[in-house]
Amino acid sequence: MTTEIFLGIITFFTSTIAGIVGLGGGMILIAILPSFLPVNALIPVHGLTQMSSNFSRAVFGYKDVQYQVIPKFIFGSLLGTALISSIIYYISLEYVPLFIGVYILLSLWSTKFNEKIKRFESYFIIGFFQTGLSLVVGATGPLTMTLLYKDFEKKDEVVATAAALMGITHIFKVFVFIFFGFAFFEYLWLLVFMIVGAVAGSYAGTKLRNKIDGKKFRSLLKILLSILAIKVIVSVFI
Numbered sequence: 001m002t003t004e005i006f007l008g009i010i011t012f013f014t015s016t017i018a019g020i021v022g023l024g025g026g027m028i029l030i031a032i033l034p035s036f037l038p039v040n041a042l043i044p045v046h047g048l049t050q051m052s053s054n055f056s057r058a059v060f061g062y063k064d065v066q067y068q069v070i071p072k073f074i075f076g077s078l079l080g081t082a083l084i085s086s087i088i089y090y091i092s093l094e095y096v097p098l099f100i101g102v103y104i105l106l107s108l109w110s111t112k113f114n115e116k117i118k119r120f121e122s123y124f125i126i127g128f129f130q131t132g133l134s135l136v137v138g139a140t141g142p143l144t145m146t147l148l149y150k151d152f153e154k155k156d157e158v159v160a161t162a163a164a165l166m167g168i169t170h171i172f173k174v175f176v177f178i179f180f181g182f183a184f185f186e187y188l189w190l191l192v193f194m195i196v197g198a199v200a201g202s203y204a205g206t207k208l209r210n211k212i213d214g215k216k217f218r219s220l221l222k223i224l225l226s227i228l229a230i231k232v233i234v235s236v237f238i
Helices: 002-021 025-035 039-060 067-090 093-109 111-118 123-137 141-151 155-179 184-208 214-237
Strands: none
Touching: 002 025, 002 039, 002 155, 002 184, 025 039, 025 093, 025 214, 039 123, 039 155, 039 184, 067 123, 067 155, 093 111, 093 123, 093 214, 123 141, 123 155, 141 155, 155 184
């Protein structure tokens, strides 16, 4: 039960971070989980937890969600899920943590990588890549944030809408892993603690969002994410 409580607390803090700045919480969590879970459970457990985190954050900020972007995103997500889920069995799970670590570092530090992401400025295309790739690397929130920051000026609108879109991404992911027979019930108590932590963190982050300097917070978050990503990459080879 110690692990369940610890990860519940960690999830509370990561969900609070996401509630404040709109992203980063899922990346931190997916970087921590390889130390506690078998490889085959990483993405499913992370997906169900983040589904709770994101949907609760969208509910707490429902007045700010820009609902007009959702239909195109869902359509793209359907196609992305169908394509990636059809080839997921051909991807070696042994290297999933490596993909996660490299993806985090590239999204944080590579200008070229982010410039390529910015080319997909369509909610249909973003839905396709964000949801499809999330089946492999887990946390793909930066894909959405790039476009939302361009389309909407208010921070609350960006954070709440991103939460709704990522919630959709994670619910598709959860259905895929249920279809493939992943036994979520085997991780019942872990999921209970993590989901409670996720919802509580969403509430706390929503309340703190306009009370914390987002720029300074993001700088610290970037350093923490980088350290965790390097740790995950190194763990694959030792």
